[in-house]
Amino acid sequence: MAQVSIRKVVKEYEGGVQAVKGIDLEIADHEFVVLVGPSGCGKSTTLRMIAGLEEISGGEIAIGGGVVNDIPPRDRDIAMVFQNYALYPHMTVYDNMAFGLMLRKFDKAEIRRRVENAARILDIGMLLDRKPKALSGGQRQRVAMGRAIVRDPKVFLFDEPLSNLDAKLRVQMRTEIKKVHQTVKTTTIYVTHDQIEAMTLADRVVVMNHGVIEQVGPPTELYHRPATKFVAGFIGSPAMNFIPARLEHGSGALNIHLPDNIVLPVPEERRSRYASYAGKEVLFGIRPEHLTEIRPNDHRPNLAPLHLTPEVVEPMGMETLVHIWLQGTEISARIDPAIPAEPGRPLALAADMGQMHLIDPQTDRMI
Amino acid sequence: MSATAASPSAAVPGLGRRIGSLRKERRWALLTAYISLVVAAIVMLAPPFYMLITSLKTSAEISDLSGTPWIVRNPTLDNYWALISDPMFRGFFFNSVKITVCVVAITMVISVFAAFSLARMKFFGSGVLATGVFLTYLVPDTLLFIPLYQIVGNLGLLNSIWGLVLVYPTLTVPFCTWIMIGYFASIPKELDEAALIDGANWMQMLTRIFIPVALPGIIAATIFAFTVSWAAFVYPTAFITRPDEMPLTIGVVSQLIRGDTFAWGQLMAGALLAALPPVIVYAFLMDYYVAGLTAGATKG
Structure with a gap:
């Protein structure tokens, strides 16, 4: 049993700065949870408090049912993978992986069995006699993971483990981490500022901002049903477009009035939800992937046509991103690369209003 | 164009x-x-x-x-043979060896522990202490030898190499501690955090991680302590007058200069022989004095 419970946990530094402001989180056995958020949101501090590397100013952390607030890291039965690997430079890969087991007085045969097993899982068997300086970044990261796996701990903690790798290797190692978790199934808490890592790896994503948890949920739920403007803007790449708008009743329908006299209809099934905001200023949110070209035989309901003039066109190969300025607000759309798009030439686009979001600008929460 | x-x-x-x-x-x-x-x-x-x-x-x-x-x-080579075959000169040499070995050992034990605690175990006043350690090094030893003479005299250690073994660390420990603080501080924090999570206690972290990783720094400090102790002149001149307790530096000078008679040939031979051990130590340890041992520990 290795569930992790975080109850009302606070981290306050000298001078009264609160990095973590009383968060609650329950992580189930075998679960892969990703803490994600911008720099300074408290995600790494939270992870380090779970590891025992930071003292807890308030609240309670329990691992496997037992409160660990006052237990040193070595007795928490956790393993951690650091952003900069933190391999012991004077030891071989084998010794790096065996070090924790040697300190725990495992017998030599058992240490060898575990190290070789981890090396097999991570495909680093041929590197066991090398020193860290003779390894590439990706190999070092595997060794760091191997050091965690051999311990067979209750919980794996990952602190931005892929941030130092180049883009291609990062994608490859992301898959490796997922594969390792599917093999060893240890409860995993993973910290990253990269929302794509969070989306691809997590069973549940915890979005943090300014020391509080904004939303917890499976990746698709966060993507489709963000609770706040922050989550909506943070999850998804390119980020969701936010456009200042006004909600108005008109000829039996509810319409969203955007700058440049653009009027978009609210889908019928959402009218009652938004009705109380009629006549008020709101923020209209739509993801770039829901603002596309008009496709022939497109059967998506609630498509609203609109003509916009891109100012910047970014061909990506598999798609083309176009950037449009609506009275000072930049919005992006993702269109088929086959559509000829160039700056200054109006483009016929369609907004998938079934995927729209409305945000109350007073609270920054979804309506 | x-x-x-x-x-x-x-x-x-x-x-x-x-x-x-x-x-x-x-x-x-x-x-x-x-x-x-x-x-x-x-x-x-x-x-x-x-x-x-x-x-x-x-x-x-x-x-x-x-x-x-x-x-x-x-x-x-007469000058060399005259010195080497002289039991008194050999006595000077062994006195220097005994003093230096003891001083280097005492210095390294104290400064490694002190530097580790000052660099890594954050405790109340650790910053002030670290600065204080360095400041003591700035006091010139020519100022210190008068009060130290009193102390060594009260302890009954005048005219004894053990008086020097007691006094030299006051010169070597502050500087070596300072060098080691710098080296230990340059070891990435994640390395000790990884060791803590791996199950190491503070002592294991020091002996299994810090000392091997900071070996270039430890060697630099060792060379410094060795040089200070081997080449010290002011303290032995002040504290030792008995020839059988003299180290090489003052032994050569006191025995080969009689009044205004200078045995230049033997003086030069003695000085060169005295300079030989530091040269050998430098030549041997410089090979191990490899910077960049931490390469590969973290991204770099």
């Missing part, structure tokens, strides 16, 4: 001077470097060279002022 095809006589826009030649600039830089190094080498090596040729001369040749003093006409 492309930039590469620009004529060398063209002025660099904005800089108002002609386009230079990379090869020519490099040649000038090398030439200047070589000239400076040769001058420096001559200035540094002239005294030891003069010592060497003087030590190979007979007393008669040394006092003969005709001709250039930079050439040995009748080389002899």
